[in-house]
Each structure stands twice: as C-alpha cells, then as structure tokens.
Amino acid sequence: MIVEFESELWVWAARRDDSWTFVSLPVDESEEIRELVGGLARGFGSVRVRAAIGGSNWRTSIFPDAGRRCYVLPVKKAIRTAERLNPGDIALIQVETVDV
Incomplete structure (x- = not known):
C-alpha cells in the first residue's frame, strides 16, 4: 500500500529535543494500514515501510x-x-508498506 500526504513535522512531547521528530499519517489511511497488517504488526505495533520526502x-x-x-x-x-x-514545516511524504 502506498500513501502520499502532506503533514507538519512535530517533536515528541516526551523528548523535547528535535531528535524525536515525526509526521502523522492521515487517520483514514492509517485505518487501512491497520486492516492490511491485521495481526502482523511488529514490536510496539510497528509496520515496516519505505518512506520518501523530496x-x-x-x-x-x-x-x-x-x-x-x-x-x-x-x-x-x-x-x-x-x-x-x-x-513546524509541512512536507509532502510518501510511505509504502513493505513485508506485509
């Protein structure tokens, strides 16, 4: 599954230095990924992906x-x-699930 979206970069509140910076995938596409992986998620519920920005x-x-x-x-x-x-910047991101 490939998801392309724009999202704002944000810093994880538990670690205020900028080393823990994330973007959020859209809620609807996240639900589709949950359904796709079913019980195949890895540790912490993680899903392997290829990601691209620019x-x-x-x-x-x-x-x-x-x-x-x-x-x-x-x-x-x-x-x-x-x-x-x-x-705080907005980026165009592409995420592709792998090993699903």
Missing part, C-alpha cells in the same frame, strides 16, 4: 499513536537536514 528515501517503521488515532513516521535528522526541514 529526494530522500529510507526504510523505517511507522508506529501507532493512540492519542492521534493514526500511525506516525519518525523523520531522522539526516533526512530533515538533507531536505531543509524543521519542526
């Missing part, structure tokens, strides 16, 4: 966030630096 591509996992009712994607510092993104 010219940067990487493999990572998305994680369920009960408070937001969606999956969240961590955006590591190397990607944020390469794409000149900071918390």
Whole structure:
C-alpha cells in the first residue's frame, strides 16, 4: 500500500529535543494500514515501510499513536537536514508498506 500526504513535522512531547521528530499519517489511511497488517504488526505495533520526502528515501517503521488515532513516521535528522526541514514545516511524504 502506498500513501502520499502532506503533514507538519512535530517533536515528541516526551523528548523535547528535535531528535524525536515525526509526521502523522492521515487517520483514514492509517485505518487501512491497520486492516492490511491485521495481526502482523511488529514490536510496539510497528509496520515496516519505505518512506520518501523530496529526494530522500529510507526504510523505517511507522508506529501507532493512540492519542492521534493514526500511525506516525519518525523523520531522522539526516533526512530533515538533507531536505531543509524543521519542526513546524509541512512536507509532502510518501510511505509504502513493505513485508506485509
């Protein structure tokens, strides 16, 4: 499954430094991913994905966030630096589930 969306980068409240920066997947698409993976989620409910922002591509996992009712994607510092993104910026993101 491939999901393309725009989302604001935000910092995880439990770790206020910018090393824990995420984007939230849309709620509807998150529900579709939950249905797709069924009981196949990994540790912490994670799902393996390929992610892309601008010219940067990487493999990572998305994680369920009960408070937001969606999956969240961590955006590591190397990607944020390469794409000149900071918390609060809006990015166009593509996420593709793998190994499902």
